[in-house]
Amino acid sequence: YSHSEAKSVFDLIYKFADYGFNRSHSLCYAVLACQMAYLKTYYTPEFYAAILGSSSGSNDTKFNETLNEVRKMGIKILNPDINRSGQTFIVKDGALIFPLFAVKGVLGALVDAIIKERNNGGPFTDFFDFVARMIAYKINQNQIGKLIDAGAFDNFAISRSSLRATINSALRYGSMLYSKDGQMIIDLPFSSKPRYTEAFDDPLDNLDREYEALGLMISGSPLTYKQDAIKKYPVIAISDARESQSPTMQIVGVIRTVKVINTRSGTPMAFLNIYDDSGDIDITIFAKTYALSYEFLQKKKIVRVIGYMDRKRENVFIANEIIALEE
Structure with missing residues (x-):
């Protein structure tokens, strides 16, 4: 681009900044940020009670993320x-x-x-x-x-x-x-x-x-009794998996529902819904993976799933491998 084009674009940005980010606007945000930081530091439970109360409930991703943050803070x-x-x-x-x-x-x-x-x-x-x-x-x-x-x-x-x-x-x-x-x-x-x-x-x-x-478990988790087995693997929480861009990751959860269908070629595949302490997620298991795992795909079974998030569909995890968590 030429110098004149660059200057023209900069002038447009500068002109907007004079209105969009004026001093009073910036000051208000700065004051609000300081107030929230103070409340979070010295009135932590009350701060999170207000944040959770302003969300739309357990179906809200931010709600579950905030709950996980609360748990991590003890x-x-x-x-x-x-x-x-x-x-x-x-x-x-x-x-x-x-x-x-x-x-x-x-x-x-x-x-x-x-x-x-x-x-x-x-x-x-x-x-x-x-x-x-x-x-x-x-x-x-x-x-x-x-x-x-x-x-x-x-x-x-x-x-x-x-x-x-x-x-x-x-x-x-x-x-x-x-x-x-x-x-x-x-x-x-x-x-x-x-x-x-x-x-x-x-x-x-x-x-x-x-x-x-x-919409979540508060009093406990079936995974609590399996922590020794879970710690052997680089498992992440389901809520974290939803936001991850990693090409492969591992999650552990309890099977809530199982739905088996036949593909056009007549081979079976399955759709699961599993949950952990942080939330639930839908799992798509294609035919080859299903053939190796169908025996233990039953409601309430605890499974370890290796795969990745489907970026075309919300809250869907594609399973490359699914293994029953050992007793």
Whole structure:
């Protein structure tokens, strides 16, 4: 390019800079950056509570990235709590407590009702007390189940499986005590609560249900018990794999779904969805790779996948090799 063309382009840039990056504009950003840096340094949990509260939820990539950052900083993240959670993230004893709004299938109106009832009548004393007092708000079996799956009743120290098995008994008990308009029919102190239907928890099933209810796992991970095996390999988190440009990488996850189809040539291939602590990802397994791995491609199996991200399709990982994680 000639000198005159270069000067003409520079003059255009300079002219825009005079407006687009004027001093007042720059000063505002500088002040904001300093304020955020101060808050992040001295009020770290509160800072992240605000950041997470402003995101669109677990389907937002930035949300999961922020959660991973929180974990790396050693800040505890706690499941929703029926007696402590609010409409947004709150900080309690340095930990972040998930809001009830994060539970899928539990609408905002019900969350508002739970908080209102808790404020008016005091904390819920147990699972039966919660169901009984929420009868007036027309709470249903599915909503209670989602709250159980999210871990909202864990502080009552009753297994989630037992709570799920007791939902119908609790609803009958609540209907016996309260009318549909919330008027007490039988005085609570003189009523006999039913017993919990005892059932043993399956940790993997609980985590799977928790993922369905919240879009992520908070209380634990099936991979926690496999850390010795995982550390043998250069594995990265699924959330990091999504952003990586590497031509080959390794991820480890639990198989959530398996779908097998036949190609035009009649050979089978598969599509998986796997998840780890940071999120989930779809895996495409072409025919040759599928032929070597089909025996262990089953739901809840933990697998190590070597491959790369498909840049043409969002959240799709192409598997060059897939191996069952050894026991």
